[in-house]
Ligand SMILES: NC(=O)C1=CN([C@@H]2O[C@H](COP(=O)(O)OP(=O)(O)OC[C@H]3O[C@@H](n4cnc5c(N)ncnc54)[C@H](OP(=O)(O)O)[C@@H]3O)[C@@H](O)[C@H]2O)C=CC1
């Protein structure tokens with residue numbers, strides 16, 4: 242994987258054509274644009290293997306990389322969407338480059354004693370992508386698949402997402418490559434505290450404000466808050482998604498999901514449809530189906546009591562590998578990135594895809610799905626409810642005044658509805674799909690703020 246994704250993105254520094262670094266350069270296409278001018282799969286396959294040490298893995302689809310087949314590198318995919326938006330907006334190329342390159346990339350080693358006394362080392366990342374519109378904002382992920390390119394892509398997505406939501410933030414994202422399920426609570430606490438010790442002077446209330454993401458939760462935020470406060474004094478606004486007892490906001494826990502609900506309502510209303518008439522697939526809770534509907538209360542209760550959905554009698558279990566391509570009207574991927582790609586896009590039966598997860602579909606899938614007439618509500622709008630209520634939490638902490646839950650939810654609805662309208666207007670202006678509508682909305686706001694702040698050193 243690329244240690245420095247921005248370096249990997251700088252195609253000027255390489256003898257290879259731009260197309261070689263783009264995700265559309267599938268192997269045969271890359272062959273055609275290669276110096277050997279030999280559109281031969283096997284020769285290029287060999288050549289790519291030999292060049293492994295020169296080219297940066299993950300950016301150039303090195304054979305053997307899990308990014309080669311099907312799943313596109315997250316940073317390449319995100320940057321490609323950004324570049325399409327920059328083109329639609331007619332951005333100056335220097336401004337475009339400046340918006341793409343992250344403000345700061347942090348990589349730290351985190352070693353902790355495990356409960357059995359042995360040592361375990363992990364790598365933690367925080368990529369601070371852009372702060373033109375305000376403090377950088379974004380979650381911290383604990384997951385075994387965390388890699389620098391993906392953290393970089395997620396940080397970039399946060400920049401456009403906060404701009405789409407029109408909240409006064411930039412974008413950042415962090416992560417530690419670990420399997421949280423295999424660590425005890427005390428090991429997770431030590432890991433979180435060591436990570437915080439390594440980054441505490443680079444985050445802050447007006448600099449960079451972390452929050453939960455996959456594998457982290459309010460308890461993780463409480464540890465970060467406590468560790469940070471040892472260095473800087475008690476500072477609840479330094480993280481959001483905290484437990485309510487430490488200044489967390491009512492409604493933050495459910496905010497991402499509630500935002501997805503408002504987003505789905507807006508989209509379906511646009512097509513003269515409503516939620517109650519649709520059949521849904523929601524990824525991220527386990528693979529069961531019931532054509533008559535699932536009793537969510539019972540499922541939640543079963544899951545809490547049994548640590549998962551296994552044994553739930555209100556539905557039949559299905560194969561996780563065919564889950565996304567089951568028959569339905571609305572598909573909501575709500576777990577990992579890259580799950581909808583050129584390998585399965587053709588088999589998707591849904592008419593609408595609501596991206597609750599970050600970057601669940603890549604540009605190759607977008608192209609296939611658009612030809613099939615599938616409408617995709619993009620992540621940087623669809624899942625922006627989480628960071629929007631994080632903003633409300635930060636505001637409450639700074640004001641020292643707590644809002645009631647009805648106010649939080651009502652404000653969230655106002656923000657989600659407003660962003661939907663803004664995104665649709667951009668679709669009209671630029672004659673584009675919803676993904677580009679959201680990207681042009683976000684990128685344009687960040688570009689304007691950047692230019693207004695000026696370039697004086
Ligand atoms: N938290 C937030 O506020 C926001 C999160 N997001 C995005 O939403 C997505 C989910 O994040 P979040 O809800 O915080 O994460 P959580 O860790 O709370 O939940 C993730 C869920 O996904 C399941 N899961 C993990 N791996 C897979 C897999 N390979 N296939 C199917 N399901 C899987 C997990 O199951 P199990 O526990 O069994 O592993 C878990 O139930 C991410 O893409 C995140 O970036 C977006 C905006 C805001």
Ligand SMILES: O=C(O)CCC(=O)C(=O)O
Nearest residue numbers: 379380452454627628631
């Ligand atoms: O709540 C936040 O600050 C960030 C949430 C997040 O990581 C996301 O929207 O992807």
